[in-house]
Amino acid sequence: MPNDSVAITTICSDVENSQFMVHSLYPDEDNSGTRNITTSENDINDTDSSNIQSVVTLPRIKILGTGGTIASKGASASNTAGYNVDLTVQDLLSSIPDISNVCELEYEQLCNVDSKDIDESILYKIYNGVAKSLQSFDGVVITHGTDTMAETAFFIESTLDVGEVPVVFVGSMRPSTSVSADGPMNLYQAICIASSPKSRGRSVMVSLNDQISAGYYITKSNANSLDSFNVRQGYLGNFVNNEIHYYYPPVKPQGCHKFKLRLPSANEEPIFNFPKVCILYAHQAFTTDLLEIVCKHYEGIVIATMGAGSLPEAVNKKCLSLDLPIIYSKRSRDGMVPTANMPQPEGSDKSQSNIIASGYLSPEKSRILLQLCLNNKYSMDEIRHVFNGVYGG
């Protein structure tokens, strides 16, 4: 029998869903950050075989640590604001139940920051960390602040073909020091999700507060509550008492365009250098003032419009006159911006203009998508085609 084999025991009533829960007979842990399970034939023979169903190799999971509230400490147990990032992935792993039975684990600290500080150099580290892990692991977990988790998840979904490997983003809403901190359970669940064969082919996911969602669509919808991530496109599944319940068979997001990136070479700075795109937030009495300033400094603009693409006529006119792509997104968290609501350029049809509807994408995801298009030097038509994938364009 190979050394990396272990025996499975069923630990929940739903046998099908419990397949990923693997109990080693003789777990053996080293201090290197890698948890291995080794069993010998004698070990297995010595054990009560009544609950042994079969023998399998544990899935290999890579955890990439980036920081966030999940890795934060507050001043007191009642503190749920004003805390600081202070814990490593290794610290986080010590707060969860023994998972040496679930997977073989390796971890790597890519950075340790609040997600507001994630810039193009950190994004490159995360991209690189995931890309490398895909080559030799069965699942990837990324600990990340929740504020910009949706952006990183969307970026990874748009730039990496993860194949069958589940890539699971996880964070928390309370710091590790608070009463009822949610981080340990969220992390435990994320590791189980990444380890489950049922998660294969589901691409980039976000796991928070027992809910599993698609990284492509997720939005942080509440600045404080544990149930912070809501997604109108529907949760993919639920995690209850060690059972993963997927509501649908594996599926990838509709219309997601995959970008091939040019990566920095060994003698270049390890950073992405994407074209600059800014977001303007529209409101009553919104004028062309800001547009006039930013159009000189940015290669593309996203506007969080009122409703489903509404902007004052003077702003529409100004946008149409500019020589750069402008994406009309929305202030409303839900719903979409349809092409039908885009302004009509004089003397030509809407498909000829520089204004493109964001479809279902939020302003921050539209910004990333436009940056990726511009980075690949897409024409206006090609950009429109990409946004059309999410029913915009």
Ligand SMILES: NC(=O)C[C@H](N)C(=O)O
């Ligand atoms: N809940 C969180 O993780 C929020 C934190 N400010 C972050 O995004 O890093």
